[in-house]
Each structure stands twice: as structure tokens, then as C-alpha cells.
Amino acid sequence: MLGFSRTKWVGVERPDRETFFAHGVLEDNIYGMELDVWVKAPEFVITGIEGKMRRVTTPVCEQAIPVLKNALGLAITAPDLISAVNRKVGREGCRHFANLLLECCDAVLRCAFFEGWSERKRKGAAINPDTYLQEQIKNFPDLKNSCYTLSNAGEQSERSQSKKNDH
Amino acid sequence: MLLTYTRSKHACAADLPDGNLAVKAAVEETFFAAKVEMKVKIPDLEIGSVEGVIERCFSAECTKTTPRLQQAVGLRIGPGIIKLVNNLVGGSHGCPRLADLVLECCEQVILRYTVDPLGEILSKEGQELIEAHKKFLRQNPRLINSCIAFAEGSPLREGVELDL
Numbered sequence: 124m125l126g127f128s129r130t131k132w133v134g135v136e137r138p139d140r141e142t143f144f145a146h147g148v149l150e151d152n153i154y155g156m157e158l159d160v161w162v163k164a165p166e167f168v169i170t171g172i173e174g175k176m177r178r179v180t181t182p183v184c185e186q187a188i189p190v191l192k193n194a195l196g197l198a199i200t201a202p203d204l205i206s207a208v209n210r211k212v213g214r215e216g217c218r219h220f221a222n223l224l225l226e227c228c229d230a231v232l233r234c235a236f237f238e239g240w241s242e243r244k245r246k247g248a249a250i251n252p253d254t255y256l257q258e259q260i261k262n263f264p265d266l267k268n269s270c271y272t273l274s275n276a277g278e279q280s281e282r283s284q285s286k287k288n289d290h
Numbered sequence: 291m292l293l294t295y296t297r298s299k300h301a302c303a304a305d306l307p308d309g310n311l312a313v314k315a316a317v318e319e320t321f322f323a324a325k326v327e328m329k330v331k332i333p334d335l336e337i338g339s340v341e342g343v344i345e346r347c348f349s350a351e352c353t354k355t356t357p358r359l360q361q362a363v364g365l366r367i368g369p370g371i372i373k374l375v376n377n378l379v380g381g382s383h384g385c386p387r388l389a390d391l392v393l394e395c396c397e398q399v400i401l402r403y404t405v406d407p408l409g410e411i412l413s414k415e416g417q418e419l420i421e422a423h424k425k426f427l428r429q430n431p432r433l434i435n436s437c438i439a440f441a442e443g444s445p446l447r448e449g450v451e452l453d454l
Contacts, residue, residue, distance in 0.1 A: 126311070127402040128302040129394075135295040152405050180408055181423060181446055183439040190438060218437050226297070230319075234295035237321045237348065241294075252349050268382040272351040 127152050131223065133230040140164070143234060145227040154178055154219045158191075160227045164235065167200045169228075174220055190216030191224075199228040200265050236263060253277065295320045301391075303398040310338065311402065315394035317387065321348050326359065326391040330399050335367040342388055355385035359392070367396045424450055 129151035136144045143162040149155070155178035161171030172191045176184060193211035197204065205225060213221030236259055243250055256276035260267050268274050301315035310332050316325035326342040342359045344352055361378035365371060372393060380389030411422040423446040427433055433440050440447055 124305050126303045126305050127398050127405055129300070129398065129401070131297075131299045133295075133297045134293040136291050137294045138291065151401065153401065153408060180412065181439040182419070183444050183446060184437075187438045214436060215441075216438050226299070230295060230297050233297075233319065233321060238294055240348070241320075256349065270352075270380070270386050271355045271383055272349045272385075274382040275351060 131226050133227050135230050135234040137234075137238075143231040145231050147223045147227040147230075149219060149223045149226075150177075153180060156217075156219060156223060158220065158223050158227055160194075160224065160231070162199060162228075162231045167198055167232070167235070169194050169197050169199065171195070172224070176217075184217060187216035187220055191220060194224060199232055200263060202265055204228060232263075236266070299394065301394040301398045303395075303402040311399060313395040313398050315391040315398070317391060322346060322352075322387060324387060324391060326388065326395060328362075328392070328395045330367065330395075335399060337362050337365050337367065339363060340392065342391065344385070344388070352385060355383075355388060358384040359388060362392050367399050371396055420445055424448070 129149070131147065131149050133145055133147045136146075138144055141164050143164065145158075145160045145162070147158045147160070149157075155176070157175045157177065159171070159173045160169060162168065163170045172194050174188050174191045176188065179185065191212060193215060194208065197207055197211075201207070208221050208225050208228070209218075212224055239259070240250070240252075240255055243255075253276060256273060260273060260276055266273055297317065297319035299315070299317045301313070303311050303313045306312050306329075311330040313328045313330055314325065317323065322344075323346040324342065324344045326340065328340050329338040330336065331338045340359045340362050342356055344356060347353065358379050362375055365374055365378075375389050375392050375396070376386070378384070378389075379392055380386040407426060411419065411426055414422050423439075427440055427446065427450050434447070434450070435441055438444065
């Protein structure tokens with residue numbers, strides 16, 4: 124038998140070039156909550172946040188809604204974002220809001236990192252994925268060593284360039 | 291207005307006939323899709339097996355990281371698990387998205403064993419409900435200061451420290 128189930132959903136809109144708007148929903152057997160988060164580019168700072176609790180476990184939980192304001196001003200590219208959100212929104216408010224906020228922040232960052240790729244694909248431009256990653260790492264230097272692929276971005280192109288030079 | 295990006299993440303835990311747990315987490319987003327399945331030994335909360343696959347990704351390089359999931363086998367779901375999984379499965383040699391799915395699975399295990407006692411508490415009302423929360427807090431002292439409901443000044447916390 125299924126003992127527990129959780130679904131999280133995040134959608135990101137681009138109302139204008141400087142704004143990312145994320146709507147996040149968390150639903151599980153225990154909790155139900157929603158967040159609206161506004162992030163301003165190019166600083167990637169949280170400029171607005173609103174939350175709604177649909178299902179909670181204690182009569183105190185809803186006091187965590189105004190605590191969401193603690194997230195204002197946080198930069199979603201900051202290396203200490205997770206601990207800052209867990210502390211300022213989670214421990215001082217609600218851990219499940221913090222969880223959903225981190226999901227929204229990560230979604231905005233992914234959107235920002237890859238939207239140029241989607242745009243170029245739509246226009247039919249041919250671009251090498253490795254070249255795109257190298258370009259974007261310049262815009263998001265904190266992501267450089269965040270995973271295997273980004274740590275090695277550029278090496279593929281260097282390898283193929285050096286092969287060409289060998290010939 | 292059309293959405294520029296979407297992410298859907300689902301995780302669940304199911305009881306197995308042998309008493310252990312089967313846990314799954316999957317993510318489907320605009321630029322990535324992956325899933326992780328784990329077997330967790332009960333009552334030790336030890337990760338007995340992990341399988342995972344990256345179904346869709348931006349760069350083919352990403353798929354090279356799936357063998358690192360095996361590093362999570364043998365870990366015990368408890369304090370320190372987040373750092374361990376992030377270092378072993380994620381990080382600059384791995385995939386933080388796969389590490390995240392492993393951690394989502396771990397969270398399901400904890401919540402699986404929270405849902406029943408919470409159901410019991412929520413069947414009460416008024417002062418009985420508050421007392422039931424206090425009892426739960428005494429049984430799970432790690433929750434003290436974990437959120438606003440269990441912070442100093444909360445009626446659910448009143449008098450709990452004295453009993454620790």
C-alpha cells in the first residue's frame with residue numbers, strides 16, 4: 124500500500140525581461156501549500172513573495188506566512204541560498220514553505236540558464252550544447268563547479284579543437 | 291501568458307510485504323527528466339538499493355553520472371544524510387539533480403512514519419490537540435526550534451523543555 128505521496132509543481136512566467144515569476148504548489152498526505160515568487164534579473168534577487176497554506180498540522184502554522192518576507196532580498200545565485208532559506212523561512216517559519224521556495228528558486232535559475240537555448244532552437248539556430256554551457260557559465264559563474272557536466276564544459280570543444288590542430 | 295519553464299516532481303513511499311519500503315522520486319522539467327527508485331531496510335532505515343535513470347537532459351555528459359547513485363547504498367537515513375548524498379551523488383563529479391531525487395526519497399521515508407502519529411494528533415480538538423502536539427514534541431525533541439510551531443513562545447512548546 125502507498126504509505127505517503129508528495130507532488131511539487133513549479134511554473135515560471137516571464138512577464139517582462141527583468142522579471143521571473145514562479146508559482147509553486149506542494150501537495151502531500153499531510154501538507155498543502157502554494158507560493159508566488161518574483162525574482163528580478165540580472166541580480167536574481169527575490170523582490171516579492173506571497174504564500175498560502177491549504178492544509179497544515181498545527182494552529183500555529185499560519186503564523187509562518189508573514190515570515191516569508193524574510194526571503195526578500197535574497198539572491199538565488201548565492202552559494203549559501205539553501206542554508207539562508209532553511210534558516211530564515213524554514214526554522215523561523217515553516218520548513219515546507221522553505222522546501223517549496225527552494226524549488227521555485229531552482230526553477231527560476233534553470234529557466235534563466237536555459238531559456239536562451241530554447242529561444243535559439245525556436246529560431247532554428249544551430250548551436251553546440253557545450254558552447255552554450257560555456258557561454259552561460261560566464262553569466263552564472265557560481266554554477267561552474269556545481270555538477271559534472273558544467274565542471275567539464277569546454278573540455279569537449281578543446282578536445283575536438285586539439286584533434287583538428289593535430290591533423 | 292505561456293509558461294517559459296515547468297517542473298513537476300513526484301515522490302512516494304510504499305510498504306513492501308517484507309516490511310521494508312519501496313520509494314520512488316521522479317522529476318519532469320523543461321530541460322531534464324529523471325527518476326530514482328530505492329529500497330529502504332526497516333527498521334534500520336538503511337538504503338538497501340538504488341536505481342536511477344536520466345531520461346532526458348541538455349548534455350549527453352549528464353548520463354555519465356548515474357553510476358554514482360550506487361554510492362548511496364548502505365547510507366542510513368538520519369542526521370548527516372543530506373551532506374553525504376550531496377557529496378557522494380552530487381557535487382562537481384556527479385549530478386545534483388540525481389542527489390536531489392535521492393534526498394526526496396529519504397524525505398518520503400521520514401514523512402511515511404510521521405503521517406500516522408500526525409493523523410492521531412489531528413483527530414483531537416482544542417486543548418487535547420495542543421497536549422497531543424506537546425507529547426509528540428517530547429517524543430521527537432529534534433523538532434524543537436525546527437519551525438515556528440515548535441519555537442519558543444509557541445503554545446505547543448510551552449513547558450516542553452522542562453520535561454526534556
